[in-house]
Amino acid sequence: MATEEMEQLVRREYKEGFVTDIESDTVPPGLDESTIEFISMKKGEPDWMLEWRLKAYHQWLKMTPPSWAHLDYPPIDYQAISYFSAPKRDEDRPQSLDEVDPKLLETYEKLGIPLHERAALAGVAVDAVFDSVSVTTTFREKLYEAGVIFCSMSEAIHDYPELIKQYLGTVVPQGDNYFAALNSAVFTDGSFVFVPEGVTCPMELSTYFRINEANTGQFERTLIICEKQAQVSYLEGCTAPMRDENQLHAAVVELVALEDAYIKYSTVQNWYPGDEDGKGGIYNFVTKRGDCRGDRSRISWTQVETGSAITWKYPSCMLRGKDSIGEFYSVAVTNGRQQADTGTKMIHIGEGTRSYIVSKGIAAGRSNQSYRGLVKVGPRAKGARNFTQCDSLLIGDTCGAHTFPYQEIGNSTATVEHEATTSTIGEDQLFYCQSRGISEEDAVSMIVNGFCKDVFQELPMEFAVEAEALLGVTLEGAVG
Amino acid sequence: MLEVKDLHVTAEGTEILKGLSLTVKAGEVHAIMGPNGAGKSTLSAVIAGKGGYEVTKGSITFEGQDVLEMEIEERAQAGLLLGFQYPVEIPGVKNVYLLKAALNAQRAARGQDDIPAPEFMKLIKERLAQMKMAASFLQRAVNEGFSGGEKKRNEILQMLVLQPKLAMLDEIDSGLDIDAMRVVADGINSLRAEDRSILLVTHYQRLLDFVVPDKVHVLVDGRIAKSGDAELARELEARGYEWVQEESAA
Numbered sequence: 088m089a090t091e092e093m094e095q096l097v098r099r100e101y102k103e104g105f106v107t108d109i110e111s112d113t114v115p116p117g118l119d120e121s122t123i124e125f126i127s128m129k130k131g132e133p134d135w136m137l138e139w140r141l142k143a144y145h146q147w148l149k150m151t152p153p154s155w156a157h158l159d160y161p162p163i164d165y166q167a168i169s170y171f172s173a174p175k176r177d178e179d180r181p182q183s184l185d186e187v188d189p190k191l192l193e194t195y196e197k198l199g200i201p202l203h204e205r206a207a208l209a210g211v212a213v214d215a216v217f218d219s220v221s222v223t224t225t226f227r228e229k230l231y232e233a234g235v236i237f238c239s240m241s242e243a244i245h246d247y248p249e250l251i252k253q254y255l256g257t258v259v260p261q262g263d264n265y266f267a268a269l270n271s272a273v274f275t276d277g278s279f280v281f282v283p284e285g286v287t288c289p290m291e292l293s294t295y296f297r298i299n300e301a302n303t304g305q306f307e308r309t310l311i312i313c314e315k316q317a318q319v320s321y322l323e324g325c326t327a328p329m330r331d332e333n334q335l336h337a338a339v340v341e342l343v344a345l346e347d348a349y350i351k352y353s354t355v356q357n358w359y360p361g362d363e364d365g366k367g368g369i370y371n372f373v374t375k376r377g378d379c380r381g382d383r384s385r386i387s388w389t390q391v392e393t394g395s396a397i398t399w400k401y402p403s404c405m406l407r408g409k410d411s412i413g414e415f416y417s418v419a420v421t422n423g424r425q426q427a428d429t430g431t432k433m434i435h436i437g438e439g440t441r442s443y444i445v446s447k448g449i450a451a452g453r454s455n456q457s458y459r460g461l462v463k464v465g466p467r468a469k470g471a472r473n474f475t476q477c478d479s480l481l482i483g484d485t486c487g488a489h490t491f492p493y494q495e496i497g498n499s500t501a502t503v504e505h506e507a508t509t510s511t512i513g514e515d516q517l518f519y520c521q522s523r524g525i526s527e528e529d530a531v532s533m534i535v536n537g538f539c540k541d542v543f544q545e546l547p548m549e550f551a552v553e554a555e556a557l558l559g560v561t562l563e564g565a566v567g
Numbered sequence: 568m569l570e571v572k573d574l575h576v577t578a579e580g581t582e583i584l585k586g587l588s589l590t591v592k593a594g595e596v597h598a599i600m601g602p603n604g605a606g607k608s609t610l611s612a613v614i615a616g617k618g619g620y621e622v623t624k625g626s627i628t629f630e631g632q633d634v635l636e637m638e639i640e641e642r643a644q645a646g647l648l649l650g651f652q653y654p655v656e657i658p659g660v661k662n663v664y665l666l667k668a669a670l671n672a673q674r675a676a677r678g679q680d681d682i683p684a685p686e687f688m689k690l691i692k693e694r695l696a697q698m699k700m701a702a703s704f705l706q707r708a709v710n711e712g713f714s715g716g717e718k719k720r721n722e723i724l725q726m727l728v729l730q731p732k733l734a735m736l737d738e739i740d741s742g743l744d745i746d747a748m749r750v751v752a753d754g755i756n757s758l759r760a761e762d763r764s765i766l767l768v769t770h771y772q773r774l775l776d777f778v779v780p781d782k783v784h785v786l787v788d789g790r791i792a793k794s795g796d797a798e799l800a801r802e803l804e805a806r807g808y809e810w811v812q813e814e815s816a817a
Contacts, residue, residue, distance in 0.1 A: 514618060515655045522615050523669035523725065524643035524676065533668060537659025537708065 116169045120144065123272055126171050130241055130275075133248065143261035143271030150265045153399075156428040157457040157489060160370065160397055163335060170273045170306075226290070233289050235319075236281040240308050243279035250281060254312055258341035258378040258405070266337040266372040266399075270306050274339070277308035282317035282348075291547055293322040307338040313348035315381065320351040322550060336395075337372045346381030346408065351389070353546055354402075355554055357561075358394035360425050368396025368425070375402035379411035379440075387414040388431065389545045391554045393561040396425060401459065403432035406440035406468075413442040416542040418554070420535075420561050421454030421486070430459035430491070435471040435501070444475040447539050450486035451562055457489040464501040471501040479509040480538050482531070482562070532559035568593045568764050569614075569733055574625035576606075576613050583609045585789035586625070591733070596765040598775055598800060601786035602808045607768045608652060610786070611735040615649035616642050629733065643669075644676035646732030650722040650739055656710045662721070663705035666691065666728055673729060694727040697757065699750050715742035723754035734758055735766045740774035752777030772804035785811045 123144055127137040152163070230237050236247065244251055261271040282288050313319055323340075336358070342350050352375075361368025371394075377386035388402040404413025415431035433442035446458045462473045479488035490507050512534055520530035536543070536555050543551045569591040576584040583606045591597050601607050613620050614627055616639035627634040629647055637645065657665070671681045682690075695702060698720050710718050719739055726734050739751060755778045758765060767780065775783075775797065783799040784791045785808065792815035793799065803811070 513655065516657055518617055518639065519651065519655045519657070520665070520669075521639035522617075522643055522649050523665070523729065524640050524673040525665075525668055526640050526672065527638075529668065529672070533660055533665070534657055537657055540659035 117166045118144075118168070118170055118273070122170050126273060126275065129171065130244075132244055135248075135252065136244055139256070139261070140272050143268050144273075146262035147265065147268035147272055150262070150268055152265045156399055156459070157455070157491075158397055158399065158426050158428050160426075163370070165269070168335060171275065229289060230292075234283045234286055235288050236279065237292055238279055240274070240277040240279050240310070243310075247279070247281070250312070251279075251310075254341070254343055255310060256341075258343060258376050259339050259374050264374060267339050267374040270308060270337045270339045270374070274306040274308035277310075277338070279309075280311040280319060280321065282313045282319045284314040285316045286314075287317070288319040291320045291322055305336055307336075309338070309340040310343075311341070311350060311352070312343045313345060313350050313384075315346045315348060317345075318349045320547060321353070322547060323352065323354045324356050334368075335370050335372070338374070340373070340375040340402075342375075342377035342386055344377065344379050344381060344384035344386050344408075344411075347383045348381060349385045349387075350377060351387045352377070352402070353550060354388075354390040354392075355550060355557065356390065356392045356394050356398070357557060359396075360394050360423060361396040369394065370397045371395040371400065372397075373400040375400065376405065377403065377413065378405045379408050379413060379437075380405075381411070382408040382437070383410045384408045385412040385414070387412075387416070387545070389416040389542065390418070390429075391542070391546070391557070392417070392419040392427060392429060393557055395427075398425075398427040398429055400427075400429045401431055403434065404442065405434050405436065406442065406471075407436045408440075409437045410439040410441075411437055412440070414545075415442075415444045415446070416545040417446045418449070418539045418542045418558075419447070419456055419458075420449045420451075420558060421456045422450075422452040422561055423454060424452070425454040425456075427454075427456040428459055429457070430461075432461040433463070433473060435462075435464040435468040435473070435498075438467065438469045438471075440468055440471045442471075442473045444473070444477070445541050446475075446477045447542055448477075448479040448488050449482065449535055449538065449558075449562070450479065450488045451482035453485045455487045455489075457491060459491040459493075461493040461495070462503055463495040464498045464503070466497045468498050469500050471498060473501075473503045475503075475505045476541075477505070477507045478538070479507075480535065481509065481511045482535075528559070528562075531562055535562060568630060569766075570626075570628045571610075571614075572626045572628075574610075574613070574627065575623045576609055577621050577623055578609070578619055582623075583620075583789055584613070587786070587790055589784065589791065591764045591766060593764055594759075594761045595782060596759060596767065596778065596780045597782045597784065598767045598769060598780040599784050599786055600769060600772075600800065600803060600808075602812070603770065605786040606789045607770075607786050608737050611649055611737045611766065611768050614642075614647060614735060615639065640672065641676075643729075643731075644673050648726060648729055648731035648734055650719075650726060650734065650736040652738040652741060654710045654713075654718045654722055656708070656712075658708050658711055660709050661705065662707055662709050663691065665709050666705075666725065669725070670728060690728065694724055697727060698724045698754055700724060716744065716747035719743055719751055720747065720754070723751055726758060727754060730763075732762065733764045733766065735768070737768045738770065739767070740769055740771065748774065749777065772800045775800045787812050787815050790815075 120141060123140050127140060259267050262268055280292060311321060342352060344350050358369035358371060379386050386404050392398055402415060406413050413433050419427050419429050421427050431444055444460060448456050448458055450456050458477050460475060464471045477490050481488055488509060492505050494503055496503060516534050517527060517530050520533060521527055535558055543554055546554055571587060571589040574584050574587040599607050599610060614634060622635055629645060632645060634642060667687060674682060700720055740748060743751060779797050783795050783797060785793040793811050
C-alpha cells in the first residue's frame with residue numbers, strides 16, 4: 088500500500104474527531120464534572136452527548152460498587168485514575184520487536200500469530216505494522232457497498248447522531264450499575280455497527296481490524312444494531328495477550344436485534360492476568376447486554392475468558408420479542424491467582440421465548456471462579472423455555488469453582504432445566520494420554536479442549552483454532 | 568529387549584511385587600498368568616509408569632535404557648506401549664485426534680515430521696478394517712459410550728497404528744465375547760514380528776488358544792513362581808493355580 092494512502096487514512100481518523108494535538112492531551116488523575124467536559128471537548132462532541140455523560144456521572148456519584156460477587160480485591164480509588172490519555176507517541180513505544188519482552192513474543196509464537204501482527208499487539212510503533220491497513224481499507228469498502236456501518240463510536244457520534252440518540256443507553260441505561268454508569272460518563276471510544284433491514288453482513292466484523300485505532304481499551308463502548316431480518320457476526324478481542332497499562336477496564340456493550348434479526352457476538356478475552364501473585368493484572372468489569380427487541384430475533388454470546396486478574400462479566404439477553412432466542416456459550420479458564428465471577432442473565436419477557444446456556448469453567452493453580460446465572464421468566468412469557476448446562480473442571484486441589492444459579496419463574500407454563508457437574512481432571516485420563524507418548528502439557532490441553540468442545544464449536548472457525556491454542560498456553564504449568 | 572530384575576513395588580504401604588525378575592527377548596510373546604491379586608496388572612502398570620506405585624528395589628531396563636528414570640511419555644516414545652484393562656473415557660476428544668496426536672508425538676521423539684494427512688488416513692482405514700471397526704469410530708470421543716468389546720478393540724487399534732516395540736496388554740481378553748476375542752487375537756497376532764515383543768497379562772487361558780505364547784509365567788504373591796511354555800497355560804486351565812501356589816510355598 089502506498090504511503091500517501093496510508094497517511095490519508097491516518098489523517099481521516101484525526102479529522103473525525105479523534106485527537107488533534109497529541110502533545111497536550113492528558114488530564115491529571117481524578118474525576119469530576121470538568122474531567123468529563125474535557126473528554127467531551129477533546130472529542131469535539133455535540134452538547135447532547137456531554138449532557139448524556141453528565142447525567143450518567145451524577146447517577147454514578149449516588150451509587151456504590153457491587154459487593155455481591157465472589158471476588159476479593161482492594162477498594163479501587165477512582166480519583167487516582169486518569170480518565171483520558173492520548174495514544175502513546177511513537178517515540179515512546181518500542182521501535183521494533185527487539186525491544187519487546189521476549190516472554191510476550193514467545194507466547195505469540197506459540198499462538199501462531201503472524202509476525203506483523205505480533206508487532207501491532209506488542210505496541211510497536213506504527214510503521215512496522217501497517218500491513219494490516221490495506222486489509223482494513225478493502226474491508227471498509229466492501230461493507231460500505233453492503234450498507235453496513237462499522238466505525239468507531241467517536242465517528243458514529245459525529246456522523247450518525249440520530250442513530251446514537253435513538254439507541255445509545257437503551258439496553259444498558261446510564262444508571263444500570265456502578266461500572267456501567269462510570270463507563271457512560273467517561274467512555275473514550277469503541278465500536279459502532281449498524282446493519283440495515285434485510286442485510287446479512289458480508290463478513291465477520293472484528294475489532295481486530297481496528298487494531299491501529301486501539302488504545303480505547305479502558306472504558307470501551309460498543310453498540311451494535313441489527314434492523315429487521317439483518318444478521319451480523321462480531322468478534323471482539325484477540326487471543327494474543329494485550330499490553331495495557333490501565334488496570335481498571337469497565338466496558339459496556341449494547342446489542343439491539345429487531346424482528347427476525349440475528350446477532351452473534353464472540354469474545355476472546357486475554358488481558359494480562361498479573362504476575363504469580365496476581366499483581367498488576369487487569370480488573371475487567373464489563374456490562375454486556377443484548378436486547379431481543381423484535382419478534383423471532385436471536386442473540387448469541389460466545390465467550391472465551393482466559394485473561395485478567397479479576398473478571399466480572401455477565402453477558403445477558405432481554406428476550407422481549409415473541410419467540411426470540413437468547414444463547415450464552417462460555418469457557419472461562421483461571422490459573423495462578425486469577426478470579427472470575429461470570430455468567431449470564433436470561434430475562435424472558437415475551438411469549439415463547441427460549442434461552443440456552445452452556446458454561447464451562449476450568450480452574451487451575453490457586454484461582455477461583457464462579458458461574459452466576461439468572462433465568463427470569465416474567466408473567467407474560469407464556470411457554471418460555473430455558474436449558475442450562477454448567478460444568479466445572481478442576482485441575483489440582485488449590486483452586487475453586489462455584490455455581491450460583493438463580494431462577495425467578497413468574498409463569499407456570501415455563502420450562503426451566505439446569506444441569507451442573509464438577510469434575511477434576513483425572514489422573515487416569517492424563518496417564519492414558521501420556522502412555523501413548525503425549526506430553527503431560529499436551530495431554531492437559533487435549534482433555535480441557537475436549538471438555539470445552541460444545542462451546543468452541545460455536546466460535547467462528549479461525550477463532551476456535553486460536554482459542555484451542557490459547558487454552559494450552561494459559562494452562563501451562565498447571566499440572567505437576 | 569526387556570529386563571526386569573528383582574523388582575519390589577509397594578502401593579499405599581503394601582508390598583505387591585516382591586522380587587520379580589523377567590527377561591523378554593525380541594520377537595517373543597510372553598504371557599503373565601496368575602490368581603487375582605497376585606500383582607499381574609501392577610507389573611505392566613509400573614513398566615508403563617503409572618503413578619501411585621513405589622519401586623523400593625530392583626530395576627527395569629528396556630533396550631539398555633533405565634525405564635524407571637524415564638517420563639511416562641518417554642517410555643511410550645521409546646516403544647513401550649500399554650493396552651489398558653479399563654480404558655478411560657475422554658469426553659469431547661475424538662478418537663482420530665488422540666491417534667494422530669500420539670503418532671505425531673512418537674514421530675517427533677524420533678526426529679520425524681508429522682505424518683502427512685493422506686498417509687495417516689490411509690493407515691487408519693487399513694487398521695480399522697483389520698479390527699472390523701467402522702470409520703465412525705474415529706469421530707467418536709475416546710472410549711465414550713463404547714461397549715467393553717469396542718474399548719478393547721480400540722486398544723488394539725492404537726497398537727496397530729503406533730507399532731510399539733513392546734506391546735503390553737493388560738487383561739485384554741476380559742469382557743470379550745468369542746467373536747470379539749477372535750478379532751482382538753487376530754490383531755495381536757498381526758503384531759507379532761521378529762523385532763517386536765508382546766507381554767500378555769491374563770487371568771484365563773482362553774486368549775492363549777488364539778495367541779500362542781512362547782513363554783508362560785505364573786505370578787504368585789509378587790514373584791514368578793513357575794515358568795514354562797504354552798503347555799503350562801493349558802495345565803493351569805485344567806488344574807487351577809493352587810498347585811503352583813503350594814509348590815512355590817514348599
